Structure formats: C-alpha cells, structure tokens
Amino acid sequence: MSDVAQSKPDPNLTRVPEVGSAPIGSAAEMRLTRLWESAPGWRGWLSTVDHKEIGLRYLVTAFIFLLMGGIEALIMRLQLARPDQTLLTPEQYNQLFTMHGVTMIFLYSLPILSGFSNYLWPLMLGSRDMAFPRLNALSYWIFLFAGIFLYASFPLGEAPNAGWFNYVPFAGLEYNTGPNIDVYALGMVLLGISTTVGSINFVVTLFRMRAPGMSINRVPILVWGTLTASVANIFAIPSVSLAFFLLWLDRQTGTHFFDVVNGGKPLLWQHLFWMFGHPWVYAVVLPAMGIVSDALPTFCRRPLVGYSAVALSTMATMLLGFGVWIHHMFATGLPTLALSFFGAASMVISIPSAVAVFAWIATIWLGRPVFNTPFLFFAGFVLLFVIGGFSGVMTAAVPLDFQLNETYFIVAHLHYVLLGINVFPVVGGIYYWFPKFFGRMMNEILGKWSFWVMFIGFNVGFFPMHLAGLLGMPRRIYTYAPHMGWSTVNMVTSVGSFVFAAGILIFLINILISLKRGAMATQNPWDAPTLEWATPSPPPAYNFAVIPFVASRHPLWEDRLDEGGGRSSLEQGYLLMEGREMIGTTPLDAKPDIILKMPDDSYTPFFLGLFSALAFTGLLLHWRDFTVLMTLACSVSLIVWMWPRKALVQRVPDSIQDKGATHG
Amino acid sequence: MAEAMQTAQSLPVGSAGNRSGGWWGVLALIVTEGSLFGYLLFTYFYLASQTEQHWPPDGLPTLLMPGVNTLILLASSVFVWASERCIQRRQMHWSIASMVLALILGICFVVIQLHEWSIKTYTMTSNLYGSLYFTITGFHMLHVIVGLIILMMLLLWIVLGYFDDRRYAAVTIGGLYWHFVDVVWLFVFATLFLSPYLY
16 A cells, blocks of 8 residues: 555554554543444434344344244144145135245244354454444344244234245246245345345454454354355355246246246256255354354363364355255156265265264363253254264255155155254353343253253154155155154154253243343353453443454463463553544454444445335335335445444545544 | 554555455446446356347348447546546646547447347347347446536536546546446447357
C-alpha cells in the first residue's frame, strides 16, 4: 500500500494502535461500552448488529422451528402408531412430512449452528464482532422472513407436499397444481440468500478478524467446522437455489427444464438437488462436531487428542462430501461405473469420520472425565454418531441400498445422523455455553434427567425404524395394513418419540427455571481453555476491553499446560476506541494488518430483508407492480448501505487533524 | 506476553484497498456467483448431452455480433481498470472519463444483447434450447444490469470527490465485480456460441 509509507502520515489514515489495559469501571472501558452498546427499546432491537444478540436470535428462532418440526413429527407418529388410523388424510400427511423435513433440515439444523457460531466466533477469536456486522443482521432477518414465508401457506392447507427433496415431475405443475410448491421454491431461494451471506461473513471473519497471534493452527475446532461448512455453502447453495428457480420458471412461465414431454430431464433436478444436498448434510453436522471437539475436552480435563488430525479430517470430510451425491440416486438407473465410484467414495468418508471419533474416545480415555450434563450429551453423541455412521456405510454399499432405498431404514439412518450429530451436541452446547449467554448456570439434576430421557426416548424411537425398514416398510406412507407385520415396531417408535419429546420438554423447563433461578455463573465456570471464557458472563457489548495477544491454542490453560511459545496477554492489548474499531489480521499468521472501522447499528439490514421478502411475496402472488416496487426498494436500501462513509474511512477524510491525544 | 508480536507498528485505518473487509467479501461473492454460473452451464451441458432434439434448433449460431459484443464487454472492463489506475495517480478527470466510457460500453452490450434476443425465432417457452438460452443469457444480463448500477454509483462517487489515491476501496471492489461479470460472459459465450461447433 503506497499510503502507508507517505512522509507525513495522516492519523485518520494510518496510526500506531495504542496498547494498554481497560479494567472494568475505567474511563476507557466506559467509553467502549458507550461506543458498542445498542440503543435501548425497539430502536436498538431493530437496528442492532451485535453478533451476540444476532446469535441468540438465531438460536431461539431455530429452536422454535425445532419445536414446530417436532410437533409435526409427533402428529405423524400418532397417525402411524397403529395400522389403519384415520387421524390424518393422505394429503395432510404429505404436507406434514414435507414441512417436518423442510423445517428440520433448512430452518433448524443449520440456523441453530449459525446461532452458536455467530455468538461464539468473535469471542473465541478474540474479536469485537464479525467481519460484516450489518450483513450478519441481514442474514438473520432474511432467515426469519424466509421461515415465515415457508410456513405462510401451512394454515391454508397449501403447504409444500412433495417431500423435502421435492422430486419432479411430481413437484411439477402437471401433478401439483396448487401454490404449495411455489411457496417452497421461492422460500428456498430466499433462504439461500440468507445462508450465502452468512457463510461469506464467517469465511471473511476467519481470515481477517482473529486476535493477533491466533495463527490458523490455534483456532478452536468449532471455528474449523463452521469455516468448512461455510466454504461448502458458498459453493453448494447456488445449486439448490438454481434448481428451485428453474422449477419455479417451469411452473410459472412454461420453460422446459424438467418437462419430460419436451425434452426436459427429471434427473437434472436430482443432480442439482443432491450436488447441494450432500455437502449440506456435512454443513449441518461439522460445526456440531466442532462443538463437541471444543467442549468435550473441558470435561475431560485435557486438550483434545489430535487437534490437527481432527481439523484436517473436518475439511477432508467436506471435500469428499462434494463427490458422493450420486449415492442418493443409486436406484435411478445410472451406469454401474458411476454407482461403483460414488459408492466407494461414500465409504471413504468413514475414514475422516473415524479419525474424529477416535480422537473423542481418546480424549475421554486419556482424560479424567467430569460427568456433568454437557459431558453426557457429548458422550451420547459419540455413540449415536457411530450407529448413524455405521448404517451410512451400509447404505453406501450399492446392492444393499437397492434393497433399503425408500424404506424406513433410511429414515432411521438420517435421524441417527441428524439428531445424533446435530441435536445432541446442540443441546449439550446450550448446557455448556448457557452460563456465558445468560450469566447463570443450568440445573444439573434436571439436566441429567433431560439427557437420560432424551437418550432413551431417542433410541427407543428410532432404532426400531431400522427394523421397520428391513421388514420392508416404505417411508412416506400415511398408514399401513395390520397384516404387514409392522404394527409392533411402529407402536414402539411412537412411544419412543413421545419419550424423546418429554426429554426436550424437561430441557425447556430447565432453561426457564435456570433463567430465573440458576446459580450465578463466574467468568469461567467450567474452567475451560478458550478465549470466550476470558470475558464476563454475559459478555459486555464490546466483548474484549482490549484485544488480547494470543500465544497458544489454550490461552486459559497456559500455566498448567506449558506448551511453549510464551503466554497470551489478556489484560494488556490493543485499546482501539476511536469509534467502533477492530484489528484486522493476516489470514494465516494473524499478524496485525489494519485497523478496521466497524459500522454502527443500522436499520438498513432490516429493511433490505423486509423488502426482499416482500418482493418474493409479490412473485408468489403474481403482483407484478408490487414486485417491481419492492425490487427498487431493495436497490435503494443497498445503495444507502454501500454509500461510502467518512466515519468508516471508506472515503478520504477532509483534512489532517490530530486526534491522537484525545483518548486515554 | 507475546514477545514475538510487533505491537508498535503503524497500521492503515479503515477501508484500505485489498486489506479492507469488502475486498474479501466481494471475492467470496464472486466465488458463489461463479458457482451459480457453473451450475447453469452444467444444466446446459447435461440437457444438451441427453437431448434427442435438433441442437441448437436454429442450426449453428452466428458468431459475428456475439463476438463483437464480447469484445465490447471486455473493453469496458479495461476502462474500469484504467479508471482505478487513474485514481491511484490522482488523475481524477481521466478516471471519470474512463468510467464514463466503461459505462457506455456496458450499455452498448445491453442494447446489442437485447437486439440479439429480439431477432431469435424462438422464445423462452418454445423449446428446451430456448429455455436454456434465455435463462442463461438472462441471468447474465441481470448481472450486467447490477454491474452497470454499481459503475454508475462509482462514477457518482468519483465525481463527488469521495476518492483519491489514499482511499478508493469501493472502486476496487465494484471493479472486481464488473471484471467478474465480464469474465463469466466468456464462459457463457464459449458454451452457447462456441461449443455447438464441437459436435
């Protein structure tokens, strides 16, 4: 940069960041609070860009979607508990299982992990916010509006009804004439925008927003997991957005992409969907595995065994994950060579997965486990991961898949994987970070109850599904005849699902009680090693009064571990308080590179999100003028957003002023 | 203490070129948008390889106008690049002139492309090739229009005197997006106009 070396430096353009300390109550600390705090009341609520607030909103919203999807599942389990039930009509059943899948896979499983990562990343990385705070807010608002959009037609009995992977030609206009599929198609394109901008934010945050000294080999595994998932999303989301957009074009304008009569190919849908779909499977589990890799060692009282191996296997899983999508299409009549290749690739994934599993087992084995609630959830997760992984390897075998395809065995597998690797770490993660979020501990007795009830209910509910599949029960049937021999397994499954739901209920009660009456949490109640535990519980708006200098992978365990490489400095660091400021560091070594000016709170993300959602509503309802108007409103919002600001030094400053002496 | 860390070093403040967040952000945006075009072209090749229809239905495409239009688009990229270089050298008038030229060339591309659309004998709905042709070029046209709005904003901001050789990250970032729109056209061009000559 030519401007760095100019003879008379302008302090607005280049300066030496001041190093100091800012203990709580000092003038510097109070200045930071004023700079970073959001306005009180609804103004702050609509305009905040604080990653902690956005993270909690993500967590709460996604959890509400989990409950909605769960209730849908329970209704289905009532219908299937006994043969020949008539609680639901076939069409109602179709909409319920579709919305259950859409909700759990798109509105719960990734957003909840985005919630953790949004809240935790800046704290773990020693930063004051994400790289793009306003984009973060936009990502949340669009997620919320897309969720509402996808559910809007549900009360009218016109919800998506072709299954979450929405195969054509059944999802085409010929067989599905209502608005159901259009809602799904447009909602998914809208949601894709949210996921994409969120992923871009994570990637740039990792590359630029780490505390000085936190080189790439010192970041927590959760960061590796979310990074890998985000990079994958950046490549994979366009595929599904395009697929849904082309389907919408087929349905609304009469194009022929999936139109069999005029040369369109239904398999094109399956390719586009699963080229996205399989990486997505890993996107919704790798950050959750990261939660375990970071939190489990705290309860084993030792560092994770094989940090580098786990980090590398995380990325290897995703890399391989881009080359296995055909295993969702084994039964479509593709050439044997393709089946063999993709079957083999799918089996290879068990290698990096096993690396992670053995790392967790070794961590427990070599540590001195403390059997707290979070530990139970993480240890339970390891077991469920092994079972789900094993049934995954079974279905990777092409001949076996021919037999098991579209049976309850697949349903059992995907629930072991998604609940086992996502829900259990998520609930464990909430138990673990709850003190950081809210400054109070969760109740241990209720916690242990919630684990055991959930764990038993889960296995009672989902393990028999393997048997139902082996007995030949197809998925997605709304009822079955008594003589099929599926009655017992289905009854057991239904009972188990309600037990599982009771476990979730205990967990929710625990949250409510702990929010009010939980024991006050200290800064680091679990004696954990990572940076988020160096902030007060809950953390102040600015996160870190001074930007720490990091010298190891476990900044809070350095005195005990003595890994070499000196000691991290948490009390002394960059003050950076000429407005909202952060240090930008180099991508690999995390050397100080730039003083970044961070944006203030802004209403623009909310309005941009709202106008986008309204534009999609206009498309759905064929309100042409309204859609055009909303698109213009989006453009205006974006121009307002992007307008170069002096405060952010996006423009050249007016004149040279010496501001250097005004703080301190 | 992290002794190895040099803390007393002078650092640039705010959006400084490729150290700014936006520069990294637009690169990530380009990756995801590039993937989108990748999947679009995959769709084209997948359907073209499986079709039993005459492909393309009108016979081999003529290359003259699309070729000229490609050169026009690439030339506009050169002028956007030149506009940025002129800012670096504090030649603001040249920068503005260059950006105006880039804009005019970009608008020429749109006009010629609209003309190309109008002389087609098929529409988006008449056959599979038409659906592909108009969706792919339509997607690209959308990106060109967004790009032109960005160039207009950049021009306005340069005229307003927001940038000089010390801070001009917006021009770098907006310029990158425009270069992407132009480069991705080369792939679209190769797919729609050149690849039919290969089989």
